[in-house]
Amino acid sequence: MLLKRKFIYALVVVTIVLIISNILLEVNFKKEKKTIPEVSLNEIELKFSTTLSSYGILSDWIKKKYVNSKLSDSLDYIFNVTLPQDVSIPTLIKDLNNSFNSASINIETTEKKNYSNTRIKIYSNEKLKLQANLKHSKKIIRKYAEYSFLLYVDFNNAETNWKEIKNIFYDFTYLITPSKAALEAKNNFDGKYAMLLNDQLRGTEYALEEDYSKQKLINRIRSIVISFGKDKIYLIDETSALFNSKIYSLLRDEFSKRGIRLISLQKYPKLKGNTNQELISLFQFYTTSLKGKEGKTFVLNLNDFLKLQPHIDIQIKIGDRVVEVKF
Numbered sequence: 001m002l003l004k005r006k007f008i009y010a011l012v013v014v015t016i017v018l019i020i021s022n023i024l025l026e027v028n029f030k031k032e033k034k035t036i037p038e039v040s041l042n043e044i045e046l047k048f049s050t051t052l053s054s055y056g057i058l059s060d061w062i063k064k065k066y067v068n069s070k071l072s073d074s075l076d077y078i079f080n081v082t083l084p085q086d087v088s089i090p091t092l093i094k095d096l097n098n099s100f101n102s103a104s105i106n107i108e109t110t111e112k113k114n115y116s117n118t119r120i121k122i123y124s125n126e127k128l129k130l131q132a133n134l135k136h137s138k139k140i141i142r143k144y145a146e147y148s149f150l151l152y153v154d155f156n157n158a159e160t161n162w163k164e165i166k167n168i169f170y171d172f173t174y175l176i177t178p179s180k181a182a183l184e185a186k187n188n189f190d191g192k193y194a195m196l197l198n199d200q201l202r203g204t205e206y207a208l209e210e211d212y213s214k215q216k217l218i219n220r221i222r223s224i225v226i227s228f229g230k231d232k233i234y235l236i237d238e239t240s241a242l243f244n245s246k247i248y249s250l251l252r253d254e255f256s257k258r259g260i261r262l263i264s265l266q267k268y269p270k271l272k273g274n275t276n277q278e279l280i281s282l283f284q285f286y287t288t289s290l291k292g293k294e295g296k297t298f299v300l301n302l303n304d305f306l307k308l309q310p311h312i313d314i315q316i317k318i319g320d321r322v323v324e325v326k327f
Contacts, residue, residue, distance in 0.1 A: 036104040039124040041075070044105075048079075048122070048130060051096045055087050056142045056318035072128035079132035084142050086319070089118050089134050096120075142319035145287045146295035148172070150268060150325060153302045154200060155181035162188055164306060170322040175235070175299065178206035178224045186228070194327070195228055196265060197251075198237035210245050217247060221254045233327045236262040263327060271300040271308070279304055280311055287315050297325050 052062065061082045070076045083089065097107050108121045122130040149172040156179055174193035176182040177200040186193060201207050206224050208217055234255060236243055242251075252262055269286070273279030290296060300308075316322060 036102070036125060038127070039100070039102050039104055039129070041129050044122055044124065044129045047099045048096065048132070051092065051099055052081065054095070054314075054317060055083075055092055056144075057081065057083065057087070061140060071131055075128055075131065079130070081132055081134050082137045082140055083134055084140050084319070085136050085138055086142070087136075089116060089136070092134070093118070093120060143291050144319040144321055145290035145293075145315070146321045146323055147286070147290060148295065148297045148323050148325040149305065150175045150194065150297055150299045151302060151305050152176075152196065152299060153185075155179060155185050156200070156204070165302075168309070170312075170316070171324045172305075172322075173325040176228075177201060177204075178228060179204040183227055192324075193228075194233040194235060194325070195224070196235050196237065197242060197262070198240045198265075199242055201242065208242060208247065208251060210247050212247075214250065217250060218254055221251065221258075225255075225258055225260065230258060230260065234260050234262050235265045237265045239266070265299065268297045268299045271298045271304060273304075276307055279307060283308055283311060287320060295321075295323065 049062075063080045063082075064077050065080055066077045071078070083092075093107065093109055102124070104125045106123045106126070108123070110119045112118060117133070117135045120130075120132050120134065121128060151172050152175040155176065172192070174186075174189050175196050176186065176193055177196050177198055179200075197208075202209070206220055206227075208220055212220070236252075242248065255262055271279065271283055271286075273282055286296065286298070312322065
């Protein structure tokens with residue numbers, strides 16, 4: 001009986017200790033609820049304006065409209081935004097969402113028309129901070145520049161990152177000099193390539209040298225045309241020794257006999273800078289000066305083309321058009 005009583009006392013003591021321990025743990029380790037800072041109205045409107053600007057939306061297309069009764073404690077107006085037809089509203093809203101890094105922000109959208117006219121509401125800590133109506137219109141058009149790219153790749157001296165190139169979603173045309181390596185690689189081009197005759201021909205199976213006989217030169221030209229196609233565009237680099245050689249007139253005539261006219265490479269502006277910043281600045285100069293004018297085709301090498309990718313994407317976003325090369 002005594003043993004049983006001691007056992008009961010022990011259980012009571014253990015229970016009391018556990019209860020006290022739980023209370024102490026709750027007091028010592030209970031995390032205070034963090035208050036998420038509220039994003040100000042000015043900051044939200046700034047990000048809204050910046051996102052619209054990144055799509056080339058002009059301030060004239062954004063109208064502030066005051067309402068008779070307040071929408072919230074701090075909001076008594078809405079924005080009516082008119083968008084060109086080629087601006088994707090879902091993509092714009094996604095970019096707007098990504099511009100905020102605060103957990104307090106919530107964006108609600110209501111589509112009035114599939115993938116088109118939409119009402120958006122932006123809340124911070126459940127308080128309405130901005131309301132806007134986005135509406136497509138055929139009456140407004142973004143002023144854009146139009147251009148295309150001739151991408152020079154020297155397959156004898158470069159490793160080609162096909163995976164990186166295949167992620168580029170817009171048109172461009174490869175510019176290649178005849179060689180065995182180029183012949184093996186051209187199956188990756190989907191038929192979009194042009195031929196360049198320059199001094200890189202030296203030392204290849206398609207070399208055209210001054211000391212070759214007329215028949216050997218004709219055979220080489222025939223081999224180039226058979227290997228790379230009679231239907232392709234052929235360009236000549238007028239700064240090359242080949243162009244300035246005594247055999248050039250013969251080469252030109254032999255290509256002409258096969259229905260191929262040699263086009264000057266210098267007809268197309270070259271995008272090249274001594275530094276990355278010079279390259280980017282030159283590209284930005286062209287994209288600005290070409291707006292509303294006839295398009296151009298640019299020549300650049302593979303590495304520079306890849307460096308320009310983020311900047312080309314920005315220009316496409318604001319309305320510029322990258323098109324197929326037209327010779």
